[in-house]
Amino acid sequence: MKLKGKVKKYILDKLADEKRLHFSLLDPYKIKTENELNYIAKNLYEAGTDAFLIGGTLGVSKERLDFVLSSLEEYEIPKIIFPSNINLISEIADALLFLSLLNSDDIYYIIGAHIVAAPIIKMLQLEAIPTGYVIIGYGGTAAHVGRARVIPYDNFELALAYTLAAEYLGMSFVYLEAGSGAPEPVRPEMISFIKKITNIPLIVGGGIKGVDIARRLTEAGADIIVTGNIIENDLERAIKIIRGIKNNW
Ligand SMILES: CC(C)=CCC/C(C)=C/CC/C(C)=C/CC/C(C)=C/COP(=O)(O)OP(=O)(O)O
Ligand SMILES: O=P(O)(O)OC[C@@H](O)CO
C-alpha cells in the first residue's frame, strides 16, 4: 500500500543504489492454490526479489489476477500488473506496466488498448509506468498474440533502433523480451551493444533459466532481470538466480 503511486520512483531509486534488480513474474493462471502462491511468494521475497510482476497471456482472468494481488498484500515490494490486454487492470495493484508493443504490426498493441485502458486507469488512480515492449528472437505466445515482427537474436542494430525510439518517445523503461519459455534468452552482446548508446533502463526477460546467464546479462547492462517459468518449474533455481543477481549468497 505504501508504494501505491510511487513504484516508478521506488524502482529508479533502488536501481541507483543497487545497479541491478530482479522481478518475479507470477502467472495467475498457473498458480492454482493460495498455499502454493504463499510458498512461492515467501521464498522469492526472502531471496531478495525486488518486485512481483503479475500477468500471463493466456488464461488469466480479472478474478485470478485479484486473487494473486490480494494474497501478496503483506509483501513490502511493488505488485505490478504485466497486462496482456485491457481486462487485466486492477486497483489492488501498486502499478501497471503501460506496455506498448513497439514491434507489433497491429496498432491495437501499440496504442489501441491504451486509449481504452487510460480512462479506467485514471478512474482507479492506478500508476501507469510507460514501457516500450520489444520482442526478440523466439517470441512465444506474447509475440503470436501481439502480432510482433520479432527481431532476430543477432540484429543488434534493429533492437537498438527500437530502444532509442522508446527513449525519444519519453518512455521510462524498455522491456526486451525473448518470449516466455524461450530456448535462448536475449543475447548479452545485444544488451551491451544497446547499453553503450542508450540511457533508458532495460528490463530483460524470456528464457532465463540459470544464474550464469542472468549474471552475464546484468554485467552486459541489463538493469532488471525477469524470470517467470523457472519459478513455476524449479523454485530452487529461481532463488539461486535472485541471489546471484543481488550478490546475496
Ligand atoms: C496498456 C494495457 C492495459 C494493455 C496493453 C497490452 C499490450 C500492449 C500487450 C502486448 C502483447 C502481449 C500479449 C503481451 C503479453 C505480456 C505478458 C503478460 C507476458 C507473460 O505472459 P506469458 O508467459 O507469455 O504467457 P503464458 O504463460 O500465458 O504463455
Ligand atoms: O517465463 P520466462 O521464460 O522466464 O520469461 C519471463 C518473461 O519475460 C515472459 O514475459
Ligand SMILES: [Mg+2]
Ligand atoms: Mg508464462
